Amino acid sequence: MEPVKIGLLGLGTVGSGTVNVLSRNAGEIARRAGRGIQICWAATRDLYKDRSCKIENIRLTTNPREVVINPQVEVVVELMGGVDLAYHLVLEAITQGKHVVTANKALIALHGNEIFAAAQKAGVMVAFEAAVGGGIPIIKALREGLAGNRIEWVAGIVNGTNNFILTEMQDKGCSFAEALLDAQQRGYAEANPAFDIEGIDAAHKMTILASIAFGIPLQFEQVYTEGICTITREDIDYADQLGYRIKHMGIARRGEIGIEVRVHPTLIPYRRLIANVDGVMNGIVVKGDAVGSTLYYGPGAGSEPTASAVIADLIEVVRALTSDPENRVPHLAFQPDALVEIPILSMEEAKTAYYLRMQAIDRPGVLAEITYILGEQGISIEAVLQKEPAFGESYVPIIMLTQPVLERNMNQAICRIEALESIEGKIVRIRLETLD
Amino acid sequence: MEPVKIGLLGLGTVGSGTVNVLSRNAGEIARRAGRGIQICWAATRDLYKDRSCKIENIRLTTNPREVVINPQVEVVVELMGGVDLAYHLVLEAITQGKHVVTANKALIALHGNEIFAAAQKAGVMVAFEAAVGGGIPIIKALREGLAGNRIEWVAGIVNGTNNFILTEMQDKGCSFAEALLDAQQRGYAEANPAFDIEGIDAAHKMTILASIAFGIPLQFEQVYTEGICTITREDIDYADQLGYRIKHMGIARRGEIGIEVRVHPTLIPYRRLIANVDGVMNGIVVKGDAVGSTLYYGPGAGSEPTASAVIADLIEVVRALTSDPENRVPHLAFQPDALVEIPILSMEEAKTAYYLRMQAIDRPGVLAEITYILGEQGISIEAVLQKEPAFGESYVPIIMLTQPVLERNMNQAICRIEALESIEGKIVRIRLETLD
Incomplete structure (x- = not known):
């Protein structure tokens, strides 16, 4: 059978990783999917840049729309980041009847409801495993693996930059500013780190996890968000003396009168496994009524770990290409007409x-x-x-x-x-x- | 739409848990699956026994074959355990065109190759998430979530009884015999504990994990198996002084000349997260070439944790009832004609x-x-x-x-x-x- 033809938007860190892993593991991937998967077109800002991936067999363009409307492209992989342009391109791909794989948490957290509605109408899949927890298959675990449970809460270290900074402060006794600088020098934090350290990135991810845990629409604007800038060495030390670690966590919890979704620094007992998720690693604990607590741990970012999730989605989409929409896992874990409007509580x-x-x-x-x-x-x-x-x-x-x-x-x-x-x-x- | 009708074989610990969770979470499960799931028939050894689950709406029989050949049963859930009778019943269900969900690791490890071949021929699904790691969705993670990777190794604490015994020896300073007695008194170990403490149960599970990790047929008889009976307090103490914990682990590793699959006590550095998987909990680390190391942690046994995995499988089967076989995930992760005969190495x-x-x-x-x-x-x-x-x-x-x-x-x-x-x-x- 012909390989499935993929159009890629974005050849940055994750895009290059995806090209590399797809090519390196082509044999095994075809053995799994039953068909080859081939990136044939890619949109990139600069055609002549040096890259860390081989692009001989990929036609490049600077115009992402060209990829999206190309009738030969069966699946569009959106790895360009940003919200507005990505939103329009993804919607256009859906309208063209193409399936979409994306790693864009901001896009899903802010526009997922419209995107999934459009996808349902068009009968296409939009997969986003890479949007939360990088290479950890947490979306799959929560949406499918724990589907028998009434989820009680999800608590996660979902931002590796913040976790690296807090781990450095704990282990090396340095200040927040020193640890941030270290993170920037190692490439773990952006020159403008606000998005991470103010908790917005984590809030995007918790928006998604809360939605698929409880069967509610995506509601980013309701998430309480606090960053790590105010955490001092002093507090880390006192917490340590009391038997706790300070972690930047996202928590989504089903309470008696509504759902809490909040992102903030949190003391957790150091005996908990998740208190020992250190450095840039991510870890997510899910508590279900039947299973109890389960934990998922791994690299939450990076070129190939994120590519791992993107390609898992691609294999799944390729396998389900000829399937009926009702045979597929619903985007937000629950059937679209079965989402419920449980209120998200104010922080008070x-x-x-x-x-x-x-x-x-x-x-x-x-x-x-x-x-x-x-x-x-x-x-x-x-x-x-x-x-x-x-x-x-x-x-x-x-x-x-x-x-x-x-x-x-x-x-x-x-x-x-x-x-x-x-x-x-x-x-x-x-x-x-x-x-x- | 009518609920899907399930026939259950076995109303023991896991069977009762499955009945209870399916009934308690019926609303959410239907919101996920798009259809209700109803256990209508169940086979049990004793019709009049007191049970920990409600059976008012279930027709009971002592003859499991009656359930399997009942034309109204769409999915057979095998939770009776044992190998020979279960094997014949599962094969008969498949021949009757029924899908099967099972928690039976021995059955899959010993007869999985024939069972999956029969299922492929009949166009039905055989799901077995509950066979490894209890409530941890490790089969799904390895088979789908990490499908983009070339798996390098899998290392797991997959037997909660052994892990409980070793944790007791470590924490309380007791002997193997004392810890075993404690495990028996708490109901974590059987009166005849050989199956667990000699490592056979773990070997069944590693047989399955190795197969789906590397795309090889199931080969239980090739697995090197060693139990925990020879571990002494002395060795646990010395290991501790050197910075290690002793865990009973299963390891499946791809080497240069073949694949190692082995089950034995193992020293691991105590700084590793998995060294801190204690008591009856299970933990599995998977190393993939793209993602690096990921860890999955949770309860590896018990009534409702195992039911959680059984029901996740049921939801998946129900969703895919009308799908074409080629749209489904292959039983052993790789397409049946793409399994390869990489040799499993002798322990030498x-x-x-x-x-x-x-x-x-x-x-x-x-x-x-x-x-x-x-x-x-x-x-x-x-x-x-x-x-x-x-x-x-x-x-x-x-x-x-x-x-x-x-x-x-x-x-x-x-x-x-x-x-x-x-x-x-x-x-x-x-x-x-x-x-x-």
Whole structure:
């Protein structure tokens, strides 16, 4: 049988990796898919650039639309990134009756609902395994492997840049700024790292995971997002003393009155396997009512790891080319007409435990004032760590871990404690998850 | 649309779990599959037994054949265990044109080749996610999620009973016999535990993983199998001092001249995530050429975790009911006509590093004698730990870690060292994997 003809948009890091792996493993891939898979056309910004992949058998163009409308292209692989142009090209490909494979999390998180509706109408597949967790087949695990479960929560380290920075701070004792610089020098962080360190990339990924976990439409704008810029060495050390690691996590949880989807730094007990997911690696824990907790770990980014996910999608699409749409796995795990509008809660309605750090005057009775306020707000204390004042200082750091509580109550408690005359400055608060 | 009608063989632990989860999550499962899934008939040994699942809407019989030949049954779920009867029933179901879901690793490991050939001929699916790793969707990850890779190796803790025993020995300092008794009292080990502790169960699972990793036929009889009965507290302690954990692992590795598939106790560096997979949990690391290392972790057994995998398979089968066979994922990951006969190497040809422990006379020159023999056999030493003799003892324990070497060479070296007049008794050897 003829190989399936692929049109590629983007020949950057992931695009080159995809070309290389498809060519290197061509034999095994054909043995799996039952047909060869051949990239015949590719759109790239610069035709004459030196590349880390062989492009002899690929026709290049600078006009991505040319690839999308080429009648010989059966599957379009979108690896150009960005949102607006990618959106128009993907929609055009779908309208042309072509299947799409994409690694673009921003595109799916922001425009997935329209894209999947268009794909359903056109009877084509849009595959996006590479959009979350890089080479880890987490979309497949959640959407198919755990399909028998009512998913209770998903908690993931889904941004390798942030995980690298926090791991460096933990292991080498450096500051956030030093670790960020190191990440940039190694190519793990962009020159403008805002997208990663402010948590937006992780929020895109959690938007997707929440949707396929709970059968709800994609709702990026409802995701609470906090980055890692405010994390200090001090907090990492105190957390360590209390038996915790600080990780930048995304959490999607089904609660009694709605769904929480939030991205923020999080203390987790160091005995949990996911607390030991270090460096640029990603790890995602999924809790299902039947299976309990399962964890998926691997490289969350990079040329060939991401290509691994892109090619898995390609093999799946190639196998299902002649299948009826109803035989395929629905894009968002649930049948399109079976998605439900469970509300995503505001952060005030979310319930988590907390790590609090404050500077208090070193005199008797201060702890009583603080615990009185917490008690009034219905907040139970799990642990207290009170340090000696540094030489010449009149303030002492007090560190507290609390039981889970509504964020609204915690906000009120923090306001009241900060207003105490015995407390200096702002209270540092970091959320804490036991992942039970 | 009418629900799909299922016939169940076996209402034991996993069967009851499957009935319970299917009923509890019926709504979500139908939202995913696009159709309801209903167990209508079930075969069980005792019709009047008290059960942990509701059977009001299920017609019971003591004759499994009745379920298999019932023309209304569309999918047969085999959860009865055992090999011979299960084999005949599954083949009969296939001949009747019914799809099969099974959790039976022994059945697949021993008879999978014939079963899949019959299924291909009949155009039906045989799904077996629950056969390896319980609730962990490892078959799906390896067969589909990593399909773009040339798999280099798979290394897994795939038997929860053995992992529980070794974890107890490590954490509580108890002997193998004590830990086994504890496992039996908690229901983790059978009254006759041979199947688990001798490694046969793990060998069944590794047979399956090796086949779908490398695209080779199932070859249980070629798997080298060693259990955990010879592991002592002493070795666990020495391993700990050297920075290692002892785990019972299955390893399937593609080498230069063939494939190694082996099951045995293994030292692994404690910094590896999988070294921290403790208790009854399972964990599997897959190394692919593109993705690098990925890890899958979760409960490897139990009623509802295993049911989770059975139901995921059911949903997949239900979705693909009307699909053409060529649109489906091949049973052994590769197209049936594309399996290849790469030889599975004998253990003599396998290459691993080693932990050696021996009792030597406490006098100068003994270490030189030993290292001379190792050197002659081309074995490099990675670390040596020499202890003081216990009070009144004239022998001292010497512990060595070696670099990877052919097992044949190690066998010869051990023979020669054991023959030394300065060495007392047998040398303890445990294989060591760095999982790089």
